[in-house]
Amino acid sequence: MVPQKNKYNLPVGYSLLQTTLKSTEFLNNPIQFISKSMVVFSGTYTASLGINRKLIITQDPGFIDYILKVNHRNYHKSELSTERAVQFFGNGLLFSNGDYWLKQRRLIQPAFHREKLQGLYNIIVSTIDEYVIKFPTGTNIDVYPLAHELSFHIIVRSLFDIKLSASIMEELSQVFTELQDFLIKDINQPLRKLFYPFTGSENAQLKKARRLREIFTAIINERKASTESYADLLDMLLKSKYEDTGEAMTTDQVIDEMLILIFAGHETTANTLSWLLYLLATHKEILQQLRTSLKDSTVFESLSNEYLKAVINETMRLYPAAWMTERVALEDDSFKQFSYPKNTIIIPFFFGLHNDKFFWKDAVKFQPERFINDPILAKSKHYFPFGAGPRMCIGNNFAIAEMCFFVFAFLKQFNIEATMQIPVMKPLITLRPDRVVLNIEKL
Ligand code: HEM
Structure with a gap:
C-alpha cells in the first residue's frame, strides 16, 4: 500500500536532525529551550524521537485540557517515563496505567478526601513543630535541604505513625534520593546504559530498591501482628478492600503504593x-501582609486563610513543581487543526502556560492578590499545578494542608531576609531550586 502523504497534520517544529542537533541545548536547560521554542512555534510544536516517533509539546490550555481530561481515555503515561521508574519504585499509582491504575485509584482515593485527611493533621502538625524548633538561624542558610528533609519526614510519618530509628530514616531518605538521581540520569542520558554491565551501577541501585522493599515489608509485618490501633495511611492501605472481590491488597501492592506516595509526595512539596x-x-x-493575616489564627485555621492560599497558588504558578507531564496517544487523534498518529507523545508544558503573558497579566510578577481578586482563577483552565482530569494529583489536599501548617509555624518563629544569592531553576523530574539561601532570624 502506498503510504498516504500528509495523512496527519502535526504542529510545525523540529525535524529529527534538528531535534538531534539541539538535544544538548535542550538537556542543558529544558525550560529555557522549550520556552524559546514556544515563542517560535506559537505555543505548540513537534519534535522527533525517531523516524516514526513524534513528540508534541504544548502550552495551549485547551490542548492540555483535551489530553488530560476531555479525551483522557485515549492517553496513558508513556513507557519513557514509567518503564524504568517501575523497576525502582514499583507499579504504584503514578506509574501504572489502564484498568490496574483505575482499580488502585478507586481504592486509594477515599483516604485523601478532605474529611479523611483531618485524621492526619495532628501527625503533620507535630512533625512540623518538632522540626521548626530545630530550624537553624543565622546568615546564608540554604533552606532547600531543610524543606526536603521536613517533607520527607512528614510523608513517611503520615504513612506509618511510628517512631522509626534515626538510622532507618536516614537510610530511607538517602536511598530515595540516590534512586531518584539515578533515574534522572538514566532517562536524560540514554547512552549511560551501555556502561552498566561494566560499572555495575545499575545492579547496585536495584539492590538498594530491594532494600527499600525489605524495610517496608518488615514494617507491614509488624503492623499486621500488632493489636494497637493506628490512624495513618498504612492503616488505610491495609484496610481498603476492592469493591468487586472484597479482598485487600497484597503486601507487594501496598509497598508499591507506599513508595509512590513518598516519591510523589515529598520533593514536590519541598520545592x-x-x-x-x-x-x-x-x-x-507580601510577607508582612501574610504575617498580619495569620496573626490571630490557630494552626488549623491557617487552612482557610485566603491570603495564605493565594501565596501558595501564586508560588505554584511561577514555579510549578510538576513543570510538565507526558502522555502517549493510544489511537490516532486530533485537536483543532492538528492530527497525529497513535504512539505520539504529548507533553503538557505547565511551566510555559503558567508564565504565559497572554493568560496572566504581569506574568513575571509575584502577585498573590490575583487569586483573591479573581476567586475562580485557581480553578481556571490555564492553571494546572496539580494536573487535571482523573489522574490529577491525589495528594493535593494533603500538600496544601502541609504547606499551610508549615508556613504558619515558620512565620510564628522566624523572620527571613533575602541574600545576594538567587536560586537557579533545576527542572529534573520536578522543578527544584539549586538552593535557596536566606538569612533567618528568630522573632
Ligand atoms: C505541591 C505539591 C504537589 C504537587 C505540585 C503535585 C503535582 C502533581 C501532578 C501535576 C500530578 C499529575 C501528574 C500527571 O498528570 O501526570 C500528580 C500526581 C500524583 N501525586 Fe502529586 N503533587 C504534590 C504533592 C503530592 C503529595 C503530598 C502526594 C501524596 C501524599 C502526591 C501524590 C501523587 C500521586 C500518587 C499522583 C499520581 C496520581 C495518579 O496518577 O492517579 N502528590 N501530582
Whole structure:
C-alpha cells in the first residue's frame, strides 16, 4: 500500500536532525529551550524521537485540557517515563496505567478526601513543630535541604505513625534520593546504559530498591501482628478492600503504593515551600501582609486563610513543581487543526502556560492578590499545578494542608531576609531550586 502523504497534520517544529542537533541545548536547560521554542512555534510544536516517533509539546490550555481530561481515555503515561521508574519504585499509582491504575485509584482515593485527611493533621502538625524548633538561624542558610528533609519526614510519618530509628530514616531518605538521581540520569542520558554491565551501577541501585522493599515489608509485618490501633495511611492501605472481590491488597501492592506516595509526595512539596520562602523573602510587603493575616489564627485555621492560599497558588504558578507531564496517544487523534498518529507523545508544558503573558497579566510578577481578586482563577483552565482530569494529583489536599501548617509555624518563629544569592531553576523530574539561601532570624 502506498503510504498516504500528509495523512496527519502535526504542529510545525523540529525535524529529527534538528531535534538531534539541539538535544544538548535542550538537556542543558529544558525550560529555557522549550520556552524559546514556544515563542517560535506559537505555543505548540513537534519534535522527533525517531523516524516514526513524534513528540508534541504544548502550552495551549485547551490542548492540555483535551489530553488530560476531555479525551483522557485515549492517553496513558508513556513507557519513557514509567518503564524504568517501575523497576525502582514499583507499579504504584503514578506509574501504572489502564484498568490496574483505575482499580488502585478507586481504592486509594477515599483516604485523601478532605474529611479523611483531618485524621492526619495532628501527625503533620507535630512533625512540623518538632522540626521548626530545630530550624537553624543565622546568615546564608540554604533552606532547600531543610524543606526536603521536613517533607520527607512528614510523608513517611503520615504513612506509618511510628517512631522509626534515626538510622532507618536516614537510610530511607538517602536511598530515595540516590534512586531518584539515578533515574534522572538514566532517562536524560540514554547512552549511560551501555556502561552498566561494566560499572555495575545499575545492579547496585536495584539492590538498594530491594532494600527499600525489605524495610517496608518488615514494617507491614509488624503492623499486621500488632493489636494497637493506628490512624495513618498504612492503616488505610491495609484496610481498603476492592469493591468487586472484597479482598485487600497484597503486601507487594501496598509497598508499591507506599513508595509512590513518598516519591510523589515529598520533593514536590519541598520545592514549592522553598520557592515560597524565597518569594516571601524577596517581597517584604507580601510577607508582612501574610504575617498580619495569620496573626490571630490557630494552626488549623491557617487552612482557610485566603491570603495564605493565594501565596501558595501564586508560588505554584511561577514555579510549578510538576513543570510538565507526558502522555502517549493510544489511537490516532486530533485537536483543532492538528492530527497525529497513535504512539505520539504529548507533553503538557505547565511551566510555559503558567508564565504565559497572554493568560496572566504581569506574568513575571509575584502577585498573590490575583487569586483573591479573581476567586475562580485557581480553578481556571490555564492553571494546572496539580494536573487535571482523573489522574490529577491525589495528594493535593494533603500538600496544601502541609504547606499551610508549615508556613504558619515558620512565620510564628522566624523572620527571613533575602541574600545576594538567587536560586537557579533545576527542572529534573520536578522543578527544584539549586538552593535557596536566606538569612533567618528568630522573632
Ligand atoms: C505541591 C505539591 C504537589 C504537587 C505540585 C503535585 C503535582 C502533581 C501532578 C501535576 C500530578 C499529575 C501528574 C500527571 O498528570 O501526570 C500528580 C500526581 C500524583 N501525586 Fe502529586 N503533587 C504534590 C504533592 C503530592 C503529595 C503530598 C502526594 C501524596 C501524599 C502526591 C501524590 C501523587 C500521586 C500518587 C499522583 C499520581 C496520581 C495518579 O496518577 O492517579 N502528590 N501530582
